[in-house]
Amino acid sequence: MTCGGCLWQHDEMLVLFAHSGTGSTVATVHRGDGVVLQLPGYDRKHRVPHDLAHFATERTLGLSDGVFGSIAAGGVFSNMKLISGKPRHDAAQRSRLLLEAHKRALTTAELLAGVVHQVVEDGDADRVTALARDAWISFDGGDFPWSDEQVTRAAAELGELAVEWEAHGAVRAVWPDDLVAPMPVPHGVKRGRRGRT
Template sequence: MELTFVHDPRGECFTLIRRADGAEFTLRSYSRKHRVPHDLAHAVTERELGMPDGIFGCIAAGVVFDSMEQTAGKRRHDAKVRSARILKARNSIGISESISSAIHEAVEHDWATPYARVREMWGVTEAAPCPYDDAAIAQATETLRDLSNQWQASGDPLPFPWPNKLQAAGVPR
């Protein structure tokens, strides 16, 4: 899957999504109040921490959220059923939202890497110890800082490769 973050003239951001199945979408974002796009924070966090079933891993597997509009490719006849089936399975969307928010907030406000906050957010939804070590949290935070700087320095679209291995499991293709 290929993601491209695009500056919207209204001050927002939107994401162009090109899935491996040939379908293309735009994903509306609601980031006007942030200098760092929220969906970029999700993508970075999920990719850098290896979350296959966060928002973008679910999209890679076939989920179509209400904030997405298909712009090219063949529409699946079972898109709604497939989306519901993927989302009904155990996934990391909730923890992705929490951890992405912690990393996003740190980058947005130029704070230190949020090691304790990430572990705290993990503990809100999971009883098991947080699987992300300091190096992984630091990498996700620094990657978002770097991409945020690129985003702010240029009005050009920001390409963001998505690894094929990061895809929600349990749904036949």
């Protein structure tokens, strides 16, 4: 369902990347549940914001349990700040469970976003598939789970967002509602109906 003045659906997440007052960048995240959070960037030295690289890479490669998929599911990283909205009563506990359960996926997202960011920052996108595969072998050692076309598309997507960033100093983007990290079941909690005593 959409609202008249809104540019995104309520169950989708809107992210606004902009310059912060410190000269770095900040991503303001409007979650589908009405909670608004800020994720600060620490990248004054970069032409392209690192969190924008995460967004483009994770969205293009379908990483539901990376940084932005985790935030969409209710994950709140330690450097994030609540701006408005009312989180659930158990939001802190859910966030801890979520981020712990997806620790490896978050490392994977950092690895791939780092490669995509590097090639776009350097203007050398032709090397993205080779660098991504090398990084994956060092990290995992197994077969690379994405195609060269997907990785190339991630670099192209970031390149397009970088052009918008440089032209306007801001990027407004929607995170798809089908890329949300799954919520783990807490230890000791059984699924299904409780038996009668």
